[in-house]
Amino acid sequence: MQHSSSPPTRPIGPGPQRVARRRFLATAAAGAAAPMIVPSSALGLDGHLPPSERIGVGMIGTGTRGMQLLDAMAPLRDHQVVALCDCRRDRLELAGRVAGQTRQARGGAATAPVLHDDFRELLDRADIDAVFGVVPDHWHGVLFARVLEAGKDLYGEKPVTRSIAEGAEISRLVRRHARIFQTGTQQRSWPQFRQACGLARNGYLGIVREIEVGVPGGREYPAVASCPPPPGFNYEMWTGPAAYLPYDPQRCEWLAMYMISHYCAGFISNWGVHHLDIAGWGCPEVLTSGYEVEGTGTMPRDGMTDTWIDWRMKFRWPSGLVLSFSNADNPHPMGCRFIGDKGWVRVDRSGIWAEPAGLLTVSFKPGDDRLYDAPVHPDPVTAHVADFFRSIRTRQDPGAPIETGHASSTLGNVCDIALRLGRKLRWDPAAGEFIGDDAANALLSRPLRSPWAI
Template identity: 35%
Template sequence: MPHHADQSPNITRRNFIAQSSAFAAAPLILSNPASARRAVANEQLGIGFIGMGIRGRNVLNGYFKNNARARVLAVCDVDTARREHFQNLVNEHNNNTDCDAYNDYRDLLARPDIDAVVITTPDHWHTLQSIHAAQAGKDIYCEKPLTHSLEESRAIIHAVRAHGRVFQTGSQQRSEYDHKFCQAVEYVRNGRIGPVVSANVGVGDAPIPCDLPGESIEPGLDWDRWLGPAPSRPYHSDLAPRGIINHYPAWRRYAEYSGGYFADMGAHHYDIAQWGIDADASGPFQVLPPLDETSMRGAKLRFENGAEIFHGGPNGTTFVGTTGMIHVDRGRIVPVPGNLFETPIAEDELHIPRHTNHVENWLDCIHSREKPICDVEIGARTAACCHLVNLAYKLRRKLTWDWRSWRFENDDEANTLLDNPRRTGYELPPA
């Protein structure tokens, strides 16, 4: 088993856990992270899974179950029955007992035989676990929305860059769905609908505070660890249903754990909008609330190139240009005028790469050390767009955003909302 993860001679399971036990400890300084031995194309990567709910299961079964390029060596979940189920599932499939199961993800990160991790935990955990994985020298695939606050977006980019990791955000519309989204972006970026006036994104509602009552909790769930950085509160099964589940839990609805159903799918469709207006490495400079003071649609993000992203319209992303339109969602792509796609993209125009799937692109890049199609900055800036729109609905006034410094201009109140309240011991590591 090749060891592609950077491992300082001083990093062992014991001292990694000791150094990170308070979660806010200073980042582990790895010995020359950028000098990791590059993977040989036919070597099998050791993979660890953190979070084994429905999304973790789907990624495991859909991309790794029969993948000769990667071997799942460990799974982690705070639900005992769930982690043991997936440990047994992997071992039965591989006809061995090589897969271990952990309650604490730091135990998994401390293993030198794990080259890369897949993080599919609830949103409020994504950034801290990704930062700790980067510090431990692991390459990372993390589900969207990548972050839970603007400050997390800044911090996750910094950590991944500082430790030289290959990072794929799980916004798989860039790689899959018959490449409809690639086609849409290709035609938009090549000017086939003229300059983009607006990208309209049809997704759900902003989050609400969690007001669920407390319930009794059966043994086998580490509820405190599930909460992590989020405020302490009693258990409720809507947030963390037990055992093997076949639905997406309702924690997505609540501000303490997520950016709402808005950010849940907004992380996909704002990603496409951002891609289409060529803003992957920047951000909006202005955030505008809807004209109707009670509406939960209509917030706008304004970009320096003149384009806007508007929250509203049909499900998916609709690019509106001066000479045409393209609507794209997972089921269809519709150009206006209808014959727009009859003229193919010329050889000397921008061509969006087509990948077999999102995970294969990540594995390719682990070997090449190139950036995947949805690198950490792309995912973090898409998440930031979602956080900015949620703040527009919360504050109901125009905001001026400096995407370079990750701060609002002349707005002390808005700057107090750059991060969410964190429990002691779960602070982000210093920059």
């Protein structure tokens, strides 16, 4: 078998296969709606948990992702969305109606959750046990810190933070306050990713010396004239700890928001975290050991965005492991490919490929390292949320705990810093800093706009 260093864009070998459990297809009527964990001691007569036994959920951020998470948690019966928060009134009200309809559909009261336009009010509520933090990246550090200090468990969207230092602080707070933290890297609750990482971890590929990761590249947007924000949009709150720039109709919206460095490091981090995390799940050294990284990237030359459009990065570990990371098809296709001396496996959200093809039907043996398994659900986001809820009940870490979330997020942020400094960097994960580079270490944190602080 040959292993080319630059594989074809379209995977060779067998076509993509989905690794998905059919349980809930076979018993759709009951299974999909069945609770993941249901204490019978707390069951009401209708088979639903009484409100007092449900996890009280608050969601901060009801944009696209927030709505997706509301949809994802709707089939799970062991929670109740009690409050929502957003600085855009129209989105908040719509989310309130949707959550209210869900509650009504499961036989509860027709009342919608309480709506807040300031997250601090939501955090003051005693009826909230868990918070979903679904806000733009530049808010993650401040918001997550406040949530944890308020004693709430947290489902925090990825990347964990906009800067590496903020991520370290969130990691400290999670442990100091003994909170459950689930990173929004839901691929860890997706069977095909678990299968691929299990193959890499357990020697089915031989010794893995190379990993290839591809994610969507950045995008340019033309400059747009400033104007007043629309009624009901608290743009001051939206900006929060980021630099305040006059409002325009583009900067707070998909996808421009992800391409402006004040709010996000770009897809090199925001999307990169997903498949870099998978690289680390399959080869733990990626997340736990020191490495050097260098590469090239391209910035926009005009318009309103200032993050990397495309990039080619190379990480090297002392063991000889090499991870190359690019935007999709430059040269690596979307996903993560582990290349060992006995075979390879590539995985993304559309399927899993391997050579030899028999790897796809490997059934792991009792002695194998069994990777963490989330509760099974056809929708991996629902499975990831169910895993979070399970952890809240068992008080044990979920599948994407803070340390792996922070380490995965760091990989993308390190790339951004290396490109902005134009040089090779060496990262020491134990110290949480670059080796011998003061300028790089100065970029570990980003000062926050007053009055926000962590």
